Amino acid sequence: MATSTGVVDGALIYILAMSVLLLFLIVFFMIYFAVRYRASRNPVPSELPESPLIEAIWVIVPTLLVTTMFIYGLTGFRFLRSAPANSLVVKVYARQWSWLFEYDNGKKSADLIVPLGKNVRCELISADVIHGFYVPAFRIQQDAVPGLATYAWFNATTMGSYYILCSQYCGRRHSAMIAKLIVVPPDQFEAWRQGKKIEFTGASYANMPAGERLLYERGCVSCHSLEDNKMMGPPFKGLFGSQVVVTTAGVQRTVVADSAYIHKSIVDPGADIVSGFPNTMPPSKDVVSEDEIGRIISYLKGLK
Template sequence: MDKFRLIPPQASTSAHQIDWLFIALVAIMLFFLISVFFPITWFAIKYRSGSDANRSNPSHGSNLIEISWTTLPIVLSVALFSWGAVAYYHIERPPPNALQVQIVGKQWMWKLQHAEGKREINELHVPLGQPVALTMTSQDVIHSFFVPAFRVKQDVVPGKYTSEWFKATQLGEYHIFCSQYCGTDHSGMIGRVVVMEPVAYQRWLTAGEGGESIVVSGRRLFLDRGCSGCHAVNSKFHTPLLEGLFDKPVPLSSGEIVKADEQYLRDSILLPGKQIAAGYDNIMPSYAGQLSEEEIMQLIAYLKSIGDKTSP
């Protein structure tokens, strides 16, 4: 058994941030606890029945006192809220230069793939000191990817992409827990994060069968599954071209304008009738059930990679 500790290992930049905030909260909790427990104990002794303490002119209320012990907590609340909200904003938004890892949760395992193509199950190797962003979805129920040592957690929701990021600051191995109840073997849906020196990480990443990168897999799917048959300049159907699409605004036939983010691309592949680009007919067949979650993620990664190109 490890040595007894009060807080988990602090192995990411967020861990330090959140622990300081937590320590401030503990200090404020202690302040309020003492300001309630001390008078209660004191009054309970001094004014116990039968004591001859002076009880004349008891007060039954004072608006001044009431207003002050209403206002002080409000002021402290707003301060704590702001601190928590700023830190949350930081935790929730991955930096643009982060390494990309794609994660698919299923009952009861984690399937991970690094952008370079390396696959893992229930393990996540990451380099020290570099931000890593996880793009996650689930192929069945809701899970949650929780790494206590990094103080990060995000639900992994079917039909949706969620993200989580961290920058590891300490070498070592840390728990991965599924923290959203997901059925029979929920408590077995665990794994470990391995934080490595960047050089060792590079070596690990390129060792073994290696395989192709996510973008290359996506491009292969784009060709093999017939996407390129229609989404091409010389297509016999009138279809939108996908070069330069990612992250750009798309006018819809409904008059709305949406951003072509991961969620939009995913829905367009699986539920093509949901949002129809303005000027096009609803002719695309749904690929629901024909592509695995990993394949959809690879396709999107490919579409992302051609997001900067202009259409030929």
């Protein structure tokens, strides 16, 4: 849970209470009239003279009621939309169909690890289409729009692991675009951020070899299977060293999938388009470092 949870819930519960009351009154009168004035009991209807007073009440009371709801919602919104200046800034990269979190010191992670009781400001960046950064437990949601800087912030008050979901429909594997938000003690967080190896409970890709873990963390497996089934992109199993038919600048040719080829496919995927697959992969220079590409290649070498 976070400080925002209570803020949003307050407004929700107020509106819920008012709505239940109104619904009860409406249904009560509807049923009461239908029974009390049924034709067999009240054969002669009596006209009700129009009363400006009653009509004025019907305009004014709902107006006042909804005004209170507006103000309650507005106060909460102000809270949600003003990140304190001293927040820890995390860059959130959303892409089809995975999340990547980058801390101010350049540390990257597939799970959002945050310290307990600290303000965290998530700056949302989308690489392709619109995604929705949604943490239900914290009651925060904000779209990541390509070409537009947006953010959400929170201050976690309970330790534990929560879901981060994509709430804006983004294509085939939209419902699988899930990451974890893990709230940990501030000292552990700091140690982890500085590069100490800590596996937090609930983390998504614990105990994997570095190369494989990168493929998960950076979202490669959303489109490339580690088995041999065909997804959005070519499967990885048995890829290294195999013959690949590609189209380069409109010309079809056959190449061997060696280290150079894989490197090029990561940094400039539009250059050689593997036949039978659409040219949809975004260039991934900003997401993986040279060092990381090396680890991925050495993992793929072993994936027979």
